[in-house]
Amino acid sequence: MAQLVNLLSRIERVREEYFVRIRIAEENRALEHAAAVKIQSWFRGCQTRAYLRYLNKKATLMQKIWRGFSARRIFRKMLEAAFFTRKMNLCNQMAVRIQKTWRGYYVRQYVHNYYARKIYLEGLTRKNEEVRKTLEEFAEFQRRMREQERTEREEREKCILAQKMHFLLSTKQCPGVYNSPFRDSPGEMELRMRSAKPPLAKSPSRHKDRIGKKMESPTEAGSATHLPPIRTKKPQGPFRQPLEVWQQRYRPLEPTLRVATSITALEEAREELRREEWRGRVVDHPFHPFSNTSRQSEKYEPLIHASAPFEQVAYGTKHFREEKKEILQEKEPFKTVFTSCQVFDKFGRLYSNAGKIV
């Protein structure tokens, strides 16, 4: 109750105080409001600036990182390009070196071979000398032949003349034309006439022989077969075309197959086949593709591993092949013996007999 009385006495004061305070507050409202706004604005500004600063810093950081990354990438590309050009330059120089050597060799060997040309010209001079000498000899030979022939012909003519002019021979009483008494010895013609024999009677067959001989000169190249001489009297009758006649005369031999094969043809063919085999066989086992299709006839043996179910096996299971006989139906038994490993044959026995292993 005391409190209530206190309180009631203070109500008036409170009301007054309340109105005074409100008045003061009202008077200071604008001021305080302005001040509060100012403080708030300043603080917001600080806040924003701090935030902006923060953002700027982060942006800078991102840009910095990005630019570094990007520039390093470019730099790496430039480095690669520079390395590549340097390598290509080196390759080009080396290629130029190779090409230079090759071209020098090629031109000196094939295009303008100085030594080959020199040898050729020397050889040519020698050949020319040879040809000149041979031609000279040939010309000389021909000249001598002609001379010889001419002298022989003159000789023959003089002989014939002497035979014909036999009547001009000098007799004991009357000296002949060629045996002038004012000369010491008779003339050449006189001597010939003295030694000349009378000519034989000409027979028609000899005449024909001479005509035949005159038509074929002795050094004719190429006409090995002599045709009979053309008769002076043309025989009567219808004739075949000259082309046919020539073809018939010069028809080549056409032997039958039986005649043309030799007796030993079969043996020769066998020999030939053997030689062919010997020459040609390079591969002993020829490759026949799809040849192991014959193995398809073999039966397929399934795996033991795949015929068991794929489950976790209990710990401690011992696996013996012979336990599950039904899986093992058709399979071959395991080989229990294997070839021994020869590494250990000499173990302990290399240097002394003492370490023998039984």
Add this chain to the structure above:
Amino acid sequence: MTQRQVLQAFEQYQRSRTQFVQTVAELATRPQNIETLQHAGVVSLLRPLLLDGVPTIQQTAALALGRLANHSDDLAEAVVKGGILPQLVYSLAEQNRFYKKAAAFVLRAVAKHSPELAQAVVDCGALDALVLCLEEFDPGVKEAAAWALGYIARHNAELSLSVVEAGAVPLLVLCVQEPEIAVRRIAASSLSDISKHSPELAQTVVDTGAIAYLAQMILNPDAKLKRQVFSALSQISKHSVDLAEMVVEAEVFPAALACLKDPDEYVRKNVATLMREIAKHTPELSQMVVNCGGVAAVIDYLGDSRANVRLPGIMMLGYVAAHRENLAMAVIVSRGVSQLAICLVEEPEDHIKAATVWAFGQIGRHTPEHARAVASANVLPKLLDLYMDPGSSEDLQAKSKRALKGILQKCTHLPALEPLLCDAPSNILKHVACQFSKILPHDSQARRLFVTSGGLKKVQEIEAEAGSALQEHINSINNCFPAEIVRYYSPGYSETLLEKVEKYQPA
């Protein structure tokens, strides 16, 4: 009148006809009688005798006509105009061989004068009749027919073509294989006349296998046959590379060189022609000819022969040297340059000189070595003389100018160039000066020689237009020497010195 008297009149007529015709035939062998015979109208008189009943009169009349037509072309024209040819052609198919020989002789005599007369012979259908005659067995008839065909085909390509189309070529090739030498000669000559006009005709002749038979006859001893054989082979091979290669494949080559020493000069000339036609096509063929010693043989042949016969040999050397420089060097090494120089001096004819000059040009234009070889034979002054001589033909002048230019552009042998400084025209001098200006800057020994031999003096005396190439070369030559020496050798130097002496005032 008894039967005998009647028959006597006929016999008398026959006798007088025979006598007339035989006398005319004999008179026609001498050229001085022929004009008289022509004026007497012998052709019109002989014409009815061709149709006479007696074979001897026919034959003798034909023979007389042949001899008359052989002599001159107006008589041949008279024979053609007189309409005798169709009658001859008709009887060619029917009569005996003496008549055929005589008729073929008339046809040949008419056809040989000019292409129009040959065309007239062809127009009468003579070709088929002559080809039929080629199939006869008698060699005289074959010879006469082949000769007539050859003369017809000689004139131009159309006539040759008509001869070929009449089917004469295979028969001519058969005639070439006959045993009688005269038939072979004429057949070879006809083949040569046919194949000389065009490559197609030559190909036709080759297709019948003529080359093998002709090649077999190369070493025959008869000179006239060899002439015709080589002429035929060279006419075949001149048209194209393939034909030339076919001739070479027939193994003509080392054997043909032996015929270069034949005593008959036309055989040698035809061999040289064959070699020229083969060597001119490609470097490989020339190489083949050189390798079998052909160049040496031809050079010896040039030494042995004189006048026109040398021409194919000279041209062959020129063609061989033109292809490649090693072939030109082969010609030089076989002593070709000295032989050609002898030819140039000895021969008076302009066309042979022109060919020699051309050959020199081909040899010397390849490299300085070749030019030096040509210049050492003392050829350049002669070339210059031929160029400057007003008496030489235009062809010779043009060829010597080109040869000189070609050789000078490669010549580095100064002692040979100096004689040309004296009296050469400016277009030649320009090249000489160019060569000097190329060599003198680098060789001091040459400069010394140039001065001592008087070359510098001559160069100063040359008058050239300012700005021309000649002046530039002269300037570059002058730049190789010190100025005093150039002034010393310049013309009129002694006068300038004397003037200086006059003007000089002793102190």
